[in-house]
Amino acid sequence: MADQNHNSPAFTIDLDQAAQAWESIKSAKQIAIISHRHPDPDTVGANLALRSALTKAGLQIQSFCVDAPPETCQFLEESACYQKNFQPENFDLIISVDCGGIEQVAFQKQFPDIFKSNFINIDHHASNQLFGTINIVQTNLSSTCEIIYQLLHFWELPVTTDISNYLLFGLYYDTGSFMHPNTTPTVLEIASDLVRLGARLDLITKSLFQNFTENKFHLWGQILEKIKVTAEGNAAAAIPHQDLVKHQAGSEELSGLTNYLSMVKGSKFAVMVSEEETGQIRGSLRSVSGDVDLSKLAQSLGGGGHRKASGFSLEGKITEHPFWTIQQN
Ligand SMILES: [Mn+2]
Incomplete structure (x- = not known):
């Protein structure tokens, strides 16, 4: 049998930015994680996965989005945790996930100065303007959830069952159910690892596809x-x-x-x-x-x-x- 230890994926993210992000996270007292407007499973999965991992690491996290998550996300534990009444002064660190452009963050309309504060921008869109003070923008990766998977391993935070489910949801969605060309061998290895860790592919496919009225x-x-x-x-x-x-x-x-x-x-x-x-x-x-x-x-x-x-x-x-x-x- 091959080695079953999956704790060390080959890192392809910017490890320098990832290390700086961890320093910033560790010293933050209140952290806001923002999903993009019209949220999709990748931004919701990434938000909830990061939220869960950082909360378990003893940090204070709140999740925000200008729009409520769609019905397809409602089977996820914690999908109801999103808040809309974002007040930047209550946070010493803001993290955006899967926001492919400044306008996707949406709260900047109300608070144009938010990019001047400690701001970690985690995304995989080519259109990203690197608007954070720390930018982990990997356009070569399938999804923001794939980036979060690497980050959690790099930061040595455990991928618990709930997190595996969040990450698989985003990975599965952003690869078009593993049909799009961004379905790399690594994506399939990660998916396999997440299912092994308890992710419920059956519930994910049911939520995405068996939902027609x-x-x-x-x-x-x-x-x-x-x-x-x-x-x-x-x-x-x-x-x-x-x-x-x-x-x-x-x-x-x-x-x-x-x-x-x-x-x-x-x-x-x-x-x-x-x-x-x-x-x-x-x-x-x-x-x-x-x-x-x-x-x-x-x-x-x-x-x-x-x-x-x-x-x-x-x-x-x-x-x-x-x-x-x-x-x-
Ligand atoms: Mn995405």
């Missing part, structure tokens, strides 16, 4: 009926706000649709644009194959993200006739 099927049915597929096999869906109203659905009911669109045979990428009530259009771009850099396309529309998954928002509305058109304000 009848309304969501009807909404998706209506959207799928009207998708456009180009000669190259790229699929596009546009969802005017009235479709959501008709099915009494929120924008969270669209989660997963772009991945679904990229199942078109031969597709290089898929795009979904949806209109929010506010006159804001959110765009989501996904690629499962093909050598396309969607972060550049998103950036040209004022957004950002990864090569294979990115997004943008525009002000405007979607009109249906004669073809789907975005009317920018």
Whole structure:
């Protein structure tokens, strides 16, 4: 049998920044961990994993996000711990997880000076502006949860069963259920280690996939009926706000649709644009194959993200006739 000791993964994170981060954490009295707006399983998993590990190490932690975690995260222990009433003066250290840009932190709108305080920025998005005083930004890694996995080992903090579940949730989500090209051999080794430590892959998949309401099927049915597929096999869906109203659905009911669109045979990428009530259009771009850099396309529309998954928002509305058109304000 091979050596079963998994306590020393090959570190690929910036160990100098990781060591500085630990010094900063150890000396902090009150620590805030911030997840990005419209939180997803990676930012929630990373937040709760770090929170659990640092709390067990005797530190005082509170978790914040401007938006509540989505329903898919509610099976996680501690998912209800998030607070919205962030007061930076109550903390001597702020940590952001999976925030791919300053605007993702969202609290800086209210408190523009928060990046001037002790601020650890942990993320894996290429768009990250290194806004922290310490930056652990690893664009080569699948997820922020993969970074946290390395950090906990480097800091010699135990990966307990609850933490293994949080980390696997983010890892599984950000690799598109281990289908995206960021599913490296290391990702699968980490996933294996986390399952061995007690992570519940069955509950994770159930929460992410067995959650369709009848309304969501009807909404998706209506959207799928009207998708456009180009000669190259790229699929596009546009969802005017009235479709959501008709099915009494929120924008969270669209989660997963772009991945679904990229199942078109031969597709290089898929795009979904949806209109929010506010006159804001959110765009989501996904690629499962093909050598396309969607972060550049998103950036040209004022957004950002990864090569294979990115997004943008525009002000405007979607009109249906004669073809789907975005009317920018
Ligand atoms: Mn992520």
